[in-house]
Amino acid sequence: MARLKPLRTDIAWSTTDKITIKGLDLCQDILGKVSLGDMAFLGMTDRLPTERESLMFNAIAVCLVEHGLTPSALVTRLTLAGAPEAMQAAVGAGLCGLGSVFVGSMEDAARLLQQGLPKSDVEAESSPDITALAREIVAREIAAGRSLPGIGHHIHKPQDPRAPALFKLARDNGFDGPYVALMQAIADEAGRQLGKSLPVNATGAIAAVACEMGLPWDIVRGIGVLARAVGLVAHVLEERRNPIAREMKTMIEEQATAHFR
């Protein structure tokens, strides 16, 4: 028999009369005192947020809850049409598309920022030259044929309105540090090197603010995932009250098979 590492979790455990989550008693310390967004922060950091962190973290999560009939929302609705008894699977299916194309760009941006500007550099006495760093990152990524995450938007032009709104909140609450500066410098520099306006978009702003809050880049996508679950539940409700999935399916099928008819 294989020698196994003992299994261990430190998130939560319960006895017959108590549920403990990250060291807090659910019934005494959490219920009525901690909001849903703050629970998400607790899950990602092992502590409750300060008031400013709470405001900022909830803002970036809320920003990702809803964007209308996204592919994810359509998936949830189409799934519900076939399995109305399993709304949990309709939401689960909807989450499956939050991959590299949209929500993944938040993760990519956060990684670019954290790898470009490691925590040790931020904490060093001499502040890093953000402009030079941005120039170097942009040149490197362009040379490698990679697209730069967190900038530009195919719908929101000239600028994704969520980015300045989030950056304003970041300023008002003390989160406008070197990562926000670097993200903006990358956008400026990419615009210059590529010869077109590429302002920071919502995913870039969220990534930058998440870095300011000390969240590791590899959990940043998780903010999008949990936020979108909140949004998809509203689509379940609307699909039940005013269904569109069947019509949508018929319309698409008719159009896509018209060349056969």
Add this chain to the structure above:
Amino acid sequence: MARLKPLRTDIAWSTTDKITIKGLDLCQDILGKVSLGDMAFLGMTDRLPTERESLMFNAIAVCLVEHGLTPSALVTRLTLAGAPEAMQAAVGAGLCGLGSVFVGSMEDAARLLQQGLPKSDVEAESSPDITALAREIVAREIAAGRSLPGIGHHIHKPQDPRAPALFKLARDNGFDGPYVALMQAIADEAGRQLGKSLPVNATGAIAAVACEMGLPWDIVRGIGVLARAVGLVAHVLEERRNPIAREMKTMIEEQATAHFR
């Protein structure tokens, strides 16, 4: 070509410079002002909660975020082990198990309460006889061979501690109306008719409070789904930092195939 009903959504829409969600401007009215839990309430009701509603709604959602290594948490971790690049699918897979057995019982309890005590009866001048109603419901469900949802718990004995905690919050915030009374009366009556203690559990308390808040029973499961998504993201992070999925798999496989060896 089939005549189709026009497709329509009223949740959200966007232009190049604005995202509107349930009539609110995301950047002006929501970011920095509305928390994640309140967004969930907005998605289920078409309006922002009052302060008391916010406290109560966040409490019931928070109550469902985390319960340790649940089957859902194990699913998320096992899925992540095979596809670490797709955490969104690991969370999505984890949600798929929130069906009739656990989270579904919230829905069942809410339906039982809303069908037993329709809104019109609640709003009628003469208040309904809650005890008689509970007696009738319990007798009918037992006679039909159905188990009563929202009462008893296989681990939390003698009582699920979340239920009194939620009921206290309900009292403190004005949500201890007829549905809370009916849920408790059903538990008492079931205990009497079945001859064992079956106090209200967390799902029963959540269902009752959700009814007090006017949420339709068929969206109550959604609170569990979105809350659990928040919890599962924390399991993604822990599985990355301290993985247990492979050991778990080896341990189970060895034990389950021992009779062959």
Add this chain to the structure above:
Amino acid sequence: MARLKPLRTDIAWSTTDKITIKGLDLCQDILGKVSLGDMAFLGMTDRLPTERESLMFNAIAVCLVEHGLTPSALVTRLTLAGAPEAMQAAVGAGLCGLGSVFVGSMEDAARLLQQGLPKSDVEAESSPDITALAREIVAREIAAGRSLPGIGHHIHKPQDPRAPALFKLARDNGFDGPYVALMQAIADEAGRQLGKSLPVNATGAIAAVACEMGLPWDIVRGIGVLARAVGLVAHVLEERRNPIAREMKTMIEEQATAHFR
């Protein structure tokens, strides 16, 4: 610590040099000898099919592989558009909609047949009166307000062409026994009692044939699930070669939010 039932699986196990599946050596007994469809039969029955069973089982599975741009196919394509790196989750999401509405009706029909005509009755010396049984079942279901599964079709009129094709194969291969007769009698009787033509559809024919083959009703949906997985992989490939998901999304969103503009 809780006393637990020992875990046990009898499907498969492996040693360093051998993989055993349902008692067969994968490398010696299966590879090159057993087809994919026959493996599915093995998984559902614990033995390999006879030649006739193989032909019949493959036919019912093949019948469910593909039906164009179904909601499931759209889900797979929309999910792939967001997470092209995770085709497994795109297929997994597509399967989530195979619930009560479409594939579930196969299960409902198989249950109706097996509960109406238990194996013991089939094996009894005196053959059951199929017509009387059908009349009774139809009357009971209509009285209970339930719709009868496996009959009628919203597109394929006057008749789903798959049903007679499957029934012909059943006759040619010795599977046209009492369950096929009962399914057809139910369709006739329902047509009579409801006053419109309601011939057996594909799901009804599959259910009847599956009953003839001795498959338990609660696994019949599984044939649809595995068959559709085969079909969804082809949609992944087509979506990669000639993507439609983004256009589809834009078209739907524009139409569904037109009332705002």
Add this chain to the structure above:
Amino acid sequence: MARLKPLRTDIAWSTTDKITIKGLDLCQDILGKVSLGDMAFLGMTDRLPTERESLMFNAIAVCLVEHGLTPSALVTRLTLAGAPEAMQAAVGAGLCGLGSVFVGSMEDAARLLQQGLPKSDVEAESSPDITALAREIVAREIAAGRSLPGIGHHIHKPQDPRAPALFKLARDNGFDGPYVALMQAIADEAGRQLGKSLPVNATGAIAAVACEMGLPWDIVRGIGVLARAVGLVAHVLEERRNPIAREMKTMIEEQATAHFR
């Protein structure tokens, strides 16, 4: 309104009385004549397989159906325990873990082979020097810090028995061409350069044979996905007949939270 590319699918379409799949009439040309495995081949290639292709394709698919209590099988069982009414979602959730770690290595191996030996080289008059090519590929991958896909196995030692079994079938059926040779040469060369035995494993053999059959590398993972769906349905059935999910969950949770108690 955006100008959109017209939507188009060429997989399947139907009229009231006919279902056409890849140009074949489902009822006339497919049912009773085409097996499930051959339908999968049709979906990936736009034509039915020859007899030898059928045998070979079914063998590689069958090889991936079942490997006991894999993480995917555990996911399906745990999901079913919470949502027994939604077996389709239990199978869908199980598929979500077929990512980069296991099934993905088939895709990686197929890509390595097809990029190392493009079709044009295979079809050129002078045959490529396989040994030199393998040496070059292995050196390049090692230098880049990438692990070589399709070789070695953590359980099946000294050799995964599926690889020689598949290679024998490939020889017997005319599929032992340059890709099989290159895969074996890569294993030999990797063993030499890394100083340990690293024979071709099942995923490497499947990748090589898939290349011989002309399947594009980016659909090779799909064979694993559809095959595993077949296997997971058998786990649904066993979990229903002899459930292990709850015991498994209790066992893991007790062990993983023992340090708290």
